[in-house]
Amino acid sequence: MLSNVLVVALLSTSLVNATIPNAMSGGRPTPPKIPAPKRNMTSPNGTALPPITEVYYFDQLIDHNNPDLGTFQQRYWMSWEFYEPGGPIILTTPGESNADGFEGYLTNVTINGMIAQQQSGAAVLIEHRFFGYSNPYDNLNEQSLELLTIQQAIDDLVFFAQTADLPMPGGDQVKPDQAPWILIGGSYAGAFLFPGALTSWTMLNKPGVFFAGYSSSGVVEAITDYYGYFTAIREYMPQNCSSDVQAVIAYLDRIDQQGDEDAIQGLKNSFGLGSLTRTDDFASALRQILFSWQDLQPNVGPGAKFFDFCDALEVKDGVSASATGWGLDYAIYAWGNFFQATYYSSLCGNEDAELCLGTSNASQAYYTDVSINNSDRSWMWFVCNQVGFYQVGPPQGQPAIVSRILRPVYDESRCVSMFPNKFSTPPTPSVGDTNTDYGGWGVQINRLFFANGLRDPWREATVSAEALNKAGTDTQPIYEGDGFHCSDLSTESGMLDESIGYVQMAALGYMRTWLAEWSG
Ligand SMILES: *[C@@H]1O[C@H](CO)[C@@H](O)[C@H](O)[C@H]1NC(C)=O
Ligand SMILES: *[C@@H]1O[C@H](CO)[C@@H](O)[C@H](O)[C@H]1NC(C)=O
Ligand SMILES: *[C@@H]1O[C@H](CO)[C@@H](O)[C@H](O)[C@H]1NC(C)=O
Ligand SMILES: *[C@@H]1O[C@H](CO)[C@@H](O)[C@H](O)[C@H]1NC(C)=O
Ligand SMILES: *[C@@H]1O[C@H](CO)[C@@H](O)[C@H](O)[C@H]1NC(C)=O
Ligand SMILES: *[C@@H]1O[C@H](CO)[C@@H](O)[C@H](O)[C@H]1NC(C)=O
Secondary structure, X not given: OHHHHHHHHHHHHHHHOOOOOHHHOOOOOOXXXXXXXXXXXXXXXXXXXXXXXXXXXXXXXXXXXXHHHOEEEEEEEEEOOOOOOOOOEEEEEOOOOOOOOOHHHHOOOEHHHHHHHHHOOEEEEEOOOOEOOEOOOOOOOHHHHOOOOHHHHHHHHHHHHHHOOOOOOOOOOOOOOOOOEEEEEEHHHHOOOOOOOOHHHHHHHOOOOOOEEEEEOOOOOOEEEOOOHHHHHHHHOOHHHHHHHHHHHHHHHHHHHOOOHHHHHHHHHHOOOOOOOOHHHHHHHHHHHHHHHHHOOOOOOOOOHHHHXXXXXXXEOOEEOOXXXXXXXXXXXXXXXXXXXXXXXXXXXXXXHHHHHOOOOOOOHHHHOOOOOOHHHHXXXXXXXXXXXXXXXXXXXXXXXXXXXXXXHHHHHHHHHHOOOOOOOOOOOOHHHHHHHHOHHHOOOOOEEEEEEOOOOOHHHOOOOOOOOOOOOOOOXXXXXXXXXXXXXXXXXXXXXXXXXXXXXXHHHHHHHHHHOOOO
16 A cells, blocks of 8 residues: 555656656555544543644654754654553554554554553554654755664654653653553564564663564564565466566566577567666566555455556456466567556656666666655665665576566665765665664564564565464464455454454454553
8 A cells, every 4th residue: 555655656756856766666664554534533531632633743862872962853643542541552653654644553443543442542653763754854865864773763762652741631651660551563663663672682771661562564584685575476466467477577587698689679669668778677667566566455456556467467358367377478468568558657657768767877866855754765774774675586496576687786776876975886784783683583572462464575574484484472472364564453454354353353362461461
């Protein structure tokens, strides 16, 4: 859902500024935007609450390593619809997104509100530093972004919990030693932002700030060469479509290896991309449609972009291909046709292919614009420095729906174009340090509930990664439903899909048990 929003956001920007290449945003590990239901809320005794979109501001430290630098205003939202004194404070951040529109995470259309409802808790949504309008400085240049680190973001949450006086009655009496705090995060925020991913570190430094946690699709292991993004997609997309995409990609990789320029030009022409200079940019253009898989949720059905794509490839004269697909020639024809007829304009508008899909021109606004409220840019900073997650082709010997021409260095080069004052050569992100500091797959946190989805493209970076076989325990349970990315955060998804509903019921059970153990 969110990447849809992003593409739309980028598209509308591109109408104003024709130099922004839309196709550069890959998949971001971020929870879906879930809006709040449109109804007026009251507290349990019937008192009207402020509108749920009311923004509150917290004076957050600019730099937790140097408090003398002062504070900036960090935006947050909250609801005490279900709150009774003694109840928990349920905190979440959407992570790397502008938090506007995520107010559903304050109500029972999400697991957050279901926990609040069950436990008589209050729900808080806080915007992550350097996203939306919560910025230490009024720009996103390299110097400012030095303060965008996972550690600063964790320290923000801790400092907020320890010092914020919440705008509800009694809200100055709910510090972590007075009320249990529960941290809920989806995706990136469900992975790295739990203070104490390392048990020893928590015990030594931040004892008991968050009493319990819920991590949805938490991408706990930072991975530079994250070809695993496409594993769940390849496995769960319509198999005929998967076969045909593999055929086209295998052909591209073969003619590229052979250096057959005529064949490469011919293939580009079939997609209307004859003017695109670089073959890796062409391979990247073919990768783009696959990101729309991340928009899928149990409540998203026919008409979703990903399914339109597979229908275009597989349904010929009302008949759809068997699992092996139609084969290379028809696949090139049908995919190329789909790309030219509908997909290109949804991606690039009227923009020229090189401007929209090329990555070489470092003068483009996509790279040079340092104004705030640009999630793509702030997330790229994390990507280039700490988490990688480059969504590239798989190693030889594995089936590929994305070209093997795309290696991490293709995306790493964009780090140089975007942050020239930081990088002069394609940087390798420090994923080793990230995994050591925040636990990685070895994460062990008391009272942390992991919820994952079988069809999630981020699954391979979670504790439910296929080959990992990590066992859940009573203090750190691991549940997996049949859902997509962060599906279990949505109440509706749990109603539509029994396996997701089961995960949610389990989480509610654990929260009840754990909170009963809280003694202040
Ligand atoms: C919500 O409250 C506003 C102002 O208090 C009022 O105008 C509106 O009719 C109410 N809406 C509903 C659905 O009750
Ligand atoms: C109702 O709850 C609000 C807090 O939501 C509190 O300020 C108010 O005093 C309560 N009123 C009664 C009659 O309990
Ligand atoms: C969600 O909260 C509303 C308002 O309090 C309530 O009417 C509704 O029944 C709740 N939904 C669920 C699924 O519990
Ligand atoms: C073939 O593709 C169509 C269209 O996307 C899909 O509905 C169908 O389930 C696929 N069938 C097989 C066997 O993969
Ligand atoms: C690179 O982008 C800049 C800014 O949009 C533009 O003025 C310039 O013509 C582009 N250069 C090439 C070679 O396309
Ligand atoms: C800020 O970004 C969001 C999307 O992330 C967009 O919807 C909103 O319009 C932007 N605000 C402004 C003032 O451009």
